[in-house]
Structure formats: structure tokens, C-alpha cells
Amino acid sequence: MTTLTDLAGWLANEPASDDVKAVVAVVAGACAEISKVVASGAILGNLGAAGQVNVQDEEQKKLDIITNDILRDALNGCPLVAGLASEELEVIETTGAVGGFLVTFDPLDGSSNIDVNVSVGTIFSILPAPAGVAPSEADFLLPGRRQVAAGYAVYGPQTMLVLTLSQGVVAFTLDADGAWLLTHGQVAISADTAEFAINMSNQRHWAEPVRGYIDGCLQGKAGPRGKNFNMRWVASMVADVHRILMRGGIFLYPWDAREPDKPGKLRLLYEANPMSLIVERAGGRSTDGVNPILDIQPTKLHQRVPVVLGSANEVALVAEMAAR
Numbered sequence: 001m002t003t004l005t006d007l008a009g010w011l012a013n014e015p016a017s018d019d020v021k022a023v024v025a026v027v028a029g030a031c032a033e034i035s036k037v038v039a040s041g042a043i044l045g046n047l048g049a050a051g052q053v054n055v056q057d058e059e060q061k062k063l064d065i066i067t068n069d070i071l072r073d074a075l076n077g078c079p080l081v082a083g084l085a086s087e088e089l090e091v092i093e094t095t096g097a098v099g100g101f102l103v104t105f106d107p108l109d110g111s112s113n114i115d116v117n118v119s120v121g122t123i124f125s126i127l128p129a130p131a132g133v134a135p136s137e138a139d140f141l142l143p144g145r146r147q148v149a150a151g152y153a154v155y156g157p158q159t160m161l162v163l164t165l166s167q168g169v170v171a172f173t174l175d176a177d178g179a180w181l182l183t184h185g186q187v188a189i190s191a192d193t194a195e196f197a198i199n200m201s202n203q204r205h206w207a208e209p210v211r212g213y214i215d216g217c218l219q220g221k222a223g224p225r226g227k228n229f230n231m232r233w234v235a236s237m238v239a240d241v242h243r244i245l246m247r248g249g250i251f252l253y254p255w256d257a258r259e260p261d262k263p264g265k266l267r268l269l270y271e272a273n274p275m276s277l278i279v280e281r282a283g284g285r286s287t288d289g290v291n292p293i294l295d296i297q298p299t300k301l302h303q304r305v306p307v308v309l310g311s312a313n314e315v316a317l318v319a320e321m322a323a324r
């Protein structure tokens with residue numbers, strides 16, 4: 001059996017600053033720890049609701065809080081991290097360090113699946129911190145193109161870590177000893193696909209062009225697309241996006257009329273931006289239905305955005321339909 005490179009070995013050859021590599025290693029270590037806690041589930045009494053809501057007004061799971069604390073502690077212990085922001089924290093936290101980096105994260109993505117043993121994950125984004133001063137919330141509001149690294153861990157049948165630093169996208173698998181081993185040296189998304197992912201139960205609430213695009217897929221070979229489409233929806237963004245990185249597909253979480261004032265469900269800074277950098281670096285596209293998500297100028301820490309990402313030609317078709 002070939003010897004697989006571990007994370008440290010891969011980082012050593014990656015053309016990025018030693019400082020950003022050190023922060024990535026800290027986050028990867030926290031994800032390995034989270035993987036153990038998630039895997040132990042009810043054994044440690046970690047399943048179920050925490051009995052409180054977060055800034056999103058969503059009921060928190062115990063593991064939302066436990067995983068948030070694991071990342072918080074790891075990042076507070078890293079002198080290269082000046083500040084952090086999380087889905088589970090109302091405001092930013094500063095660490096006392098100055099300069100270096102800011103980290104935003106979704107400590108547990110797919111929370112609705114945690115009690116039913118379906119894949120969940122952690123999503124993170126690394127941004128440059130302001131020099132010489134403690135960061136403020138405004139310093140976190142950088143367009144996604146300013147990310148210096150992004151990644152996610154998926155806690156499924158395997159625990160995997162998907163990363164992009166300077167270029168390209170790679171994936172590691174966690175081995176039994178807690179080492180991240182490089183198993184996917186070059187991740188690329190096919191330009192075409194016959195598989196879409198959307199929560200179909202919201203169909204009656206969608207607007208055009210999402211309604212028309214999905215109708216086209218559902219009509220299959222006999223319809224305007226002239227081919228049959230399959231559907232998947234795990235309801236964990238990490239798992240749905242991971243599948244798309246591995247075998248292509250299109251993922252949509254659009255605006256819908258259930259909450260018309262909300263642009264979408266997913267959060268820009270710690271869900272859409274890191275996933276968009278990974279998808280674009282893997283040759284896919286990621287838009288708000290029309291424009292690249294990575295070009296959006298954020299205005300709020302927990303800002304939401306509609307998301308259409310995946311195989312480039314399908315995402316382009318949705319944008320083209322929006323322009324008709």
C-alpha cells in the first residue's frame with residue numbers, strides 16, 4: 001500500500017505563508033477533536049437540544065455549543081489569530097493578538113441531522129486581520145475573494161477535510177490514529193451534471209428562475225433539457241457540497257416566500273463564502289442566482305444569501321434564465 005502524505009507534509013510543500021499554514025493546522029486539529037465528540041454522540045450524552053436559541057433565532061443543539069467551544073479554545077490559543085466569528089456567537093471575539101488572521105466558522109453544519117446520525121460538518125474561512133490594531137466587526141466584512149484559505153470537515157462514514165489555500169482543492173481522510181492523510185490530491189467538479197440538490201418541499205415558495213429551472217430538470221428526457229435528472233438532499237450543506245465535489249451536481253438554497261425579507265437561509269461569511277472559494281477553485285461556479293458570491297461586499301456578520309453552486313454549466317444556466 002502506498003504511503004499517504006499527511007497534512008503537515010502537504011502543507012510543507014504548499015506555496016502559502018507559514019503563518020496561514022499554522023492557522024490551518026490549528027483548525028484541522030480542532031476538527032479532528034470534533035470528529036471524536038460527534039462520533040461518540042449519545043455515549044457522552046451529547047445529543048439533543050441545548051435548551052437555548054442562537055443569534056439566528058434557531059434552537060441550538062448541545063453539539064452546536066460543544067463544537068463551538070472546541071474551535072474557540074483552539075483559535076484563542078493561536079497567537080496568529082486576532083479574532084473569530086461563529087454562527088453560534090452573536091458578536092465577534094478578539095483574542096488579544098494583533099495582526100495575523102481572522103477566522104469565521106460554522107462549528108456544526110447540518111444541525112438538524114445530528115440527532116439522527118446523518119453526516120454533519122464544520123465550515124471555516126480564514127481572512128487577513130488588520131495590522132497593528134485589534135479587529136472590529138467591520139474588519140470581518142471582506143468579500144469572499146479576500147479569503148486566504150477555506151475548508152470544511154465532513155463527519156460521515158469517513159471523516160474528511162477539504163481545503164484550499166493558494167490554489168486547487170485537496171481532501172484528506174482522518175485515519176484511526178487521528179492523522180489527516182492526503183487521499184484526494186486534486187479535486188475537480190465536472191462542468192455538466194444530471195443531479196440537483198434542493199429542498200423540494202419549499203417548491204411552492206420559490207420564485208423564477210428557480211421554479212422554471214427545477215421544472216426543466218423534473219421533466220427529464222421528454223422536456224426542454226432532453227435528459228433525466230436525479231435528486232439528492234441531505235440537508236447538511238457540507239454533505240451536499242462534498243457530493244458535488246466528488247461527482248458533480250448543482251446545489252440550490254434560493255430565496256423563498258416563507259420569509260420574504262430574508263435573502264436566503266445560508267450565511268455569507270461562514271457558509272457561502274468558504275464553500276464558494278472551494279467550488280470555484282475546483283472549477284465550479286457559485287452565485288446568488290446571478291452574480292458570483294465571492295464578489296459580494298458583506299454588510300452584516302450573520303448576513304444571509306441565496307446560493308446556487310456546483311457544476312459550472314448548470315449554475316450558468318440558472319443565471320442565464322434569471323437574465324431572460
Ligand SMILES: O=P(O)(O)OC[C@H]1O[C@](O)(COP(=O)(O)O)[C@@H](O)[C@@H]1O
Binds near residue numbers: 087108109110199
Ligand atoms: O432544513 P432545510 O431547510 O432543508 O435546510 C438545510 C440547510 O440548513 C443547514 O442545516 C443550515 O446550517 P446549520 O445546520 O449550520 O444551521 C444547511 O447545512 C443545510 O443545507
Ligand SMILES: [Mg+2]
Binds near residue numbers: 106108109110237271
Ligand atoms: Mg450551517
Ligand SMILES: [Mg+2]
Binds near residue numbers: 087106107110111
Ligand atoms: Mg451550524
